[in-house]
Amino acid sequence: MSVAPVLDPTVRHLYVHVPFCPSICPYCDFHVLTRRAGLVEAYLAKLDEEAARLADTHDVALDTVYLGGGTPSFLRDAELSALVGSVRRHLGWGRVENTLEVNPGTVSADRAALWRDLGLDRASVGVQSLDDATLRFLGRQHDARQARDAVTTLVDTAFRVSGDLITAVPGQPLDGDIRGLVELGVGHVSAYTLTIEPGTEFARRGVTVDEDDERRGFERTEALLGEHGFTRYEISNYARPGQQSQHNLSYWHGRTYLGLGPGAAGHYPAAGGSRILTTRRTNPHLHEWLAGAAGEDDPIDAHExxxxxxxxxxxxxxxxxxxxxxxxxxxxxxxxxxxxxxxxxxxxxxxxxxxxxxxxxxxxxxxxxxxxxxxxxxxxxxxxxx
The missing domain is CATH 1.10.10.920 (Arc Repressor Mutant, subunit A)
Structure with missing residues (x-):
């Protein structure tokens, strides 16, 4: 028998998509683009409008905020300050956790201090590898030294730091990457197998991932991080005690969340009295979003x-x-x-x-x-x- 569902009507999590990157990695299939004159300014103005609209249409009491991309840390200081100001003014701020995705090449001591002053307390750093040859293969713009320096600076500025790794890369010294990250003092590691998505530069070049390498990376990452006190709490994520990503846990626990910005996806409570429990909305890409195009709604019934x-x-x-x-x-x-x-x-x-x-x-x-x-x-x- 079906009974009346009991869903929390309050949205407690916010994802903000910042689509700008200094360059496009050959494995990336996210909605990203390089900045052009006037584009960031238009983005920030539209973001402020959308944040106000979300505040008017949803009951919001934020526990977590996640600034993802793209490369949010690629925004200039005044631009990131304006973005955070829009979120705070219209929607409030996360009471539990506020994360900034960070490219190692954008970090300095002064910028890290500013980010902390803005209320960001967790940094997800796109390290990907601590081996220069692997980073060159992945098309990354930073080198291993920059990655180490960035993580050290963020740890020293009292961020909770998560390091991203890509595994199953040909020739990658995975053990060295893992040990190196642990030695830098991160409390969280996200390890993702290199995936070749259609339409990416790697797909056009015919790059492939060996399934045996994928399985070895999957198992070796867990074994080695386990030796250093990290628990695999999700397929691709490892944490020391108390260092789990609270924002990402909201996704894995099936909670609702706001999606703000071009290409952002949100999961919203549906109006009462309907067979539809929730609605997923995906915003259009930047130029359509700036022009006022509506997002695409996907109504979710109980089965889905x-x-x-x-x-x-x-x-x-x-x-x-x-x-x-x-x-x-x-x-x-x-x-x-x-x-x-x-x-x-x-x-x-x-x-x-x-x-x-x-x-x-x-x-x-x-x-x-x-x-x-x-x-x-x-x-x-x-x-x-x-």
């Missing part, structure tokens, strides 16, 4: 809400609480999805302990297959009204 939550929640080591998911969605998840749950438990890809559903290590590796089973399920509750 549950499958999305399963896909995200099973990425976590802790998995997810199916009783809580049932309460939020209004569906009896254990009954509606008994077939895919039981089948994947039998395959050794999932475990179900009480109400706690988790992916096994092999389930993590085959998570797309697991989620496909849930997507293909047709629970009877879909046909019932809440």
């Amino acid at each position: 809400y549950v499958t999305d939550a399963l896909f995200m929640g099973l990425r976590l080591r802790e998995g997810l609480d199916v009783a809580d998911l049932s309460r939020r969605s209004g569906l009896d998840v254990r009954a509606a999805y008994a077939a895919p749950i039981n089948a994947n438990v039998a395959r050794g890809l999932l475990t179900l302990d009480g109400d706690r559903l988790r992916a096994t290590p092999q389930g993590w590796w085959l998570l797309n297959r697991v989620v496909t089973d849930f997507l293909e399920a047709s629970p009877a509750e879909q046909a019932e009204s809440p």
